Amino acid sequence: MTIDILWILFIVSNFFLLGSSRLHTYIRVISLQGFLLSVLPWFSEGPVSGHIVAMSLINGSTKGILFPWLLSQAIRRAEVRREIEPFIGYGSSLFIGLLGLLTSFWIGNRLIPPTATSVFTAAMALFTLFVGLFLIMSRRKAITQALGYLVMENGISILGMALLQHDPVVVELGILLDAFAAIFVMGIIMFHINQEFDHMDTDRLNQLKD
Amino acid sequence: MNPSSLLCLLAAWTLSPLLLGIINRTKAVFAGRRGSPLLQPYHDLLKLFRKDLVISRTTTWVFVAGPLAGCAILGMSTFLIPFGGSPSILRFSGDMILFAYLLGLARFMTVLAALDTGSSFEGMGASREVQFSALAEPTLFLALAGLTLSTGELSLSGLFSANSTLHRGGMAVPLALIAVALFILFLAENARIPVDDPNTHLELTMIHEVMVLDHSGPLLGLIQYGAALKLWVLGAILWNTLWPFSTGHNGADAGIALVGMMGLAVGVGVVESVMARLRLLRVPALLTGAGALALISLIFIARL
Numbered sequence: 218m219t220i221d222i223l224w225i226l227f228i229v230s231n232f233f234l235l236g237s238s239r240l241h242t243y244i245r246v247i248s249l250q251g252f253l254l255s256v257l258p259w260f261s262e263g264p265v266s267g268h269i270v271a272m273s274l275i276n277g278s279t280k281g282i283l284f285p286w287l288l289s290q291a292i293r294r295a296e297v298r299r300e301i302e303p304f305i306g307y308g309s310s311l312f313i314g315l316l317g318l319l320t321s322f323w324i325g326n327r328l329i330p331p332t333a334t335s336v337f338t339a340a341m342a343l344f345t346l347f348v349g350l351f352l353i354m355s356r357r358k359a360i361t362q363a364l365g366y367l368v369m370e371n372g373i374s375i376l377g378m379a380l381l382q383h384d385p386v387v388v389e390l391g392i393l394l395d396a397f398a399a400i401f402v403m404g405i406i407m408f409h410i411n412q413e414f415d416h417m418d419t420d421r422l423n424q425l426k427d
Numbered sequence: 428m429n430p431s432s433l434l435c436l437l438a439a440w441t442l443s444p445l446l447l448g449i450i451n452r453t454k455a456v457f458a459g460r461r462g463s464p465l466l467q468p469y470h471d472l473l474k475l476f477r478k479d480l481v482i483s484r485t486t487t488w489v490f491v492a493g494p495l496a497g498c499a500i501l502g503m504s505t506f507l508i509p510f511g512g513s514p515s516i517l518r519f520s521g522d523m524i525l526f527a528y529l530l531g532l533a534r535f536m537t538v539l540a541a542l543d544t545g546s547s548f549e550g551m552g553a554s555r556e557v558q559f560s561a562l563a564e565p566t567l568f569l570a571l572a573g574l575t576l577s578t579g580e581l582s583l584s585g586l587f588s589a590n591s592t593l594h595r596g597g598m599a600v601p602l603a604l605i606a607v608a609l610f611i612l613f614l615a616e617n618a619r620i621p622v623d624d625p626n627t628h629l630e631l632t633m634i635h636e637v638m639v640l641d642h643s644g645p646l647l648g649l650i651q652y653g654a655a656l657k658l659w660v661l662g663a664i665l666w667n668t669l670w671p672f673s674t675g676h677n678g679a680d681a682g683i684a685l686v687g688m689m690g691l692a693v694g695v696g697v698v699e700s701v702m703a704r705l706r707l708l709r710v711p712a713l714l715t716g717a718g719a720l721a722l723i724s725l726i727f728i729a730r731l
Contacts, residue, residue, distance in 0.1 A: 236712045308711040
């Protein structure tokens, strides 16, 4: 019951990402997802272990605070405020999101991990992955694509947490470290792209000539 | 026939313009004005019904039939709506589908009458109206499907009756989502603010108002009364979803439902006062979002 509220917040936040154009909204929503992820481990069965506390703290501090902070720094330096003219419009994005939601529930209900804390875990992970991938594909700005990458990473974490009792925490930490490095590097690269070309539209990068 | 059902039907017919008055008064209070009297919509309707009719020579009988049929169809839809714990007068399995299509038929008649004028302007309004309602209708069906699935009842009266299982434990979250979706639908279908501004007469942004520009006198009165009835029926469905409880006493239930409807009207007034109208291009996103909420709750209900 309580975990349902968490899932619904996840779905609604994913739809917010699909339908919004302001980069600050994206970052706030992604920060919210980070905090939701930090609550998630507490729903796993069994006694409270060190793993759970560690995962909760690390997720909350990195995805809830550190990544959003790094990204808003990148936005401020690159001076972009909103995604203009995505490849796929916001209304169509929402509609495709609905189809994605249905598909991921259809697949996810056949893929329930035996140790999952909720029947929706696999579906939610797939949907979040889908939204992340879709953001990367359909948006023009490099920064939105980096944000999509982060959303995808959230999807992987959801799946990871469902298997927390059997998976070593080390794997989770490894993924987080990768994500951290990626966000860090992307922040720097975005700044340089912006310096060099006065814009961040990745689709125009294929016209580069030497 | 249940006498309390008949009373509720009469309440729908007589009190629906009052909701418009309450909305306008709420907006006036927010703006720091005194506002028009609560009964102003009734005076407006009476004034319109006393007026003469001006009909353009380019129009055909469809122009007159549109408002007549529209108002009659919306009047029919009030027969299907349970209110304050008493069942509706007309009820059968699947009457919710009839209800949804009565709303669709009323809209179709309005659109036909608008197109009959031959004005490109009204054609634009008609096009917008059907575009947005094409997005709003799936939301209504998804919400009703969610409610049906959670109770196993196939009629609106059964769904919202006192012994329906709508409010057993564990359903609160999906039901709240359905209520939010229905509220957005309520605002969109009644041409209220985030979607359409009922006060505006700026051609670029109008949706509903632009379709009725050529109607005058009693025909305009019928259109406005029909709009009030639509506000009432959709509001009643929303209120039934929000407040499924029963005190066991018919009078008390009806009183609570009446207060609830007024509360909804105040809510609409507050939304109109604190929000700006959405850009026209963003409206489909809002409606798809409402559909998404209804779909999410449907998925969660299907699991429970």
